[in-house]
Amino acid sequence: MKRMLLGVAAALLAYANDLERARELYSRTEYRQSLKLLDQSSQRAEPAALALAGRCWYQLGDFKRAVDALEKAVAAAPRDSNYHLWLGRAHGRRAETSNPLSAPGHAVKARNAFEKAVELDPANLEAMTDLFSYYLEAPGFLGGGLEKAEALAVKIRARDEAEYHADLDRLAERRKQPDIAERQLRAAVELAPRSAGRLIDLARHLARQGRHRESDQTFAKARKAEPSSKLVLYAQAETFIEGRRNLAEARALLEQYLQGPLTPDDPPREEALKLLEKAR
Template identity: 25%
Template sequence: MRYLVILAFFITFQTFASDFNRAEMLFQQEKFALAKPIFEKIITEEPKNYKAIEYLGDIAGHAKNWNEALGYYEKLKKADPKNADYQYKFGGALGMKAKEGSKFAALGMLGDVENAFLTAAKLDSKHIETRWALVEFYLQIPGILGGSEKKAQKFSNELLSISPVDGYLARGHIQEYFSRYLKAEPEYKKAFEIGQSKTTYQKLYNLYKNKLNQSKKAEALKNAFENKNTKK
């Protein structure tokens, strides 16, 4: 009898693992509607399967169901308040809810959004996504509610020490946000020189073409980037 119990346990464990792997694969393929019920079944049988809960929060976020996403991220945040990713995702979902809802309702959420992001940044000194979120937060929020270019610059400088490409992109983004396009150019150029990626190329190309109206520079950059990537 004892061996039958052990055998049943392993069969159940393997079934859970198989279901999770299948749902995870579907998620990675962006087949969220198919992955969701599998993850829901998993957490019904394993309420503390935090990875499945996180995936369900992410699926809700992709669907812009912010209240549903917040429900999942709130569970994760309470279960492990020192997890920077959970704090970041909670802050992001709450921020999107505030952005897409009424302005009056948003006023009551901004402090919680900021606190979640700042907590995540404190918990993980190298959390890139959180610092990008804080840069954007302090740019978008009016000064009377706590917005500040100085604060945005602070987190762009932190990004620079963690990831130079992200740091220069963030610094360029701040300059571009305030329409200081000539000051944005050297920041985007540095990001492109270091990263040589599609993202850094597009930022610099867009600046030349659409903000500085320097079509020759934009075309030269485009040709150089395309030629380099064609040879690879």
């Protein structure tokens, strides 16, 4: 009996070590290495391993395999809000990349998954913001709508006041109300002055309005707020390229972005390389 218990403990430890190592590889954007480790694990069919595999496939752009893995994770652990969230994201990307016949089906599945994620955990802010994005962007016949987005924004306010104002900015942009959008962005920045993301949103808005000097100054504030954030480099380079200005500086920013490690929250290296080509 003692040997058996020791054997079980050793197996559990090996699984935990495999999963932690796979998560570490994922955090370093080494997605294929993470998948290889998971595939070799004796517990590869466990919900946590399936969910991590799905996220790896998602990051690699193989959304079909991502959906397959995440559906298995949700079936094995149907009460996990984050599994439904990532399943929604995978179906969303399948909707964006599929043919016109199958895209609506994936869009509806994405909405259902986001709604389930919020139902299971009303405090899951990522799920709420992804569902808000769906309502904002999707047409009514797929379950979207500005009224639904606005109602959800009110619920988001109870969790994150700055996110609420950022969401109102996006609603105002859709309604072609740039003055209201800017007021909401500035309110978000005032509530989270050390957030590079909020400053980036404002800088991009100012650039779209042709207020390039103010935009550049706001990007500088974002870099000062979060000196280690690589997203600021990417966002400013992208903004320069979209406006066809300061292309030499855009190239320098992207080259700096591509140096050193990235995280899963950063735009993929492949996207930065594509952007770099546009700046040539």
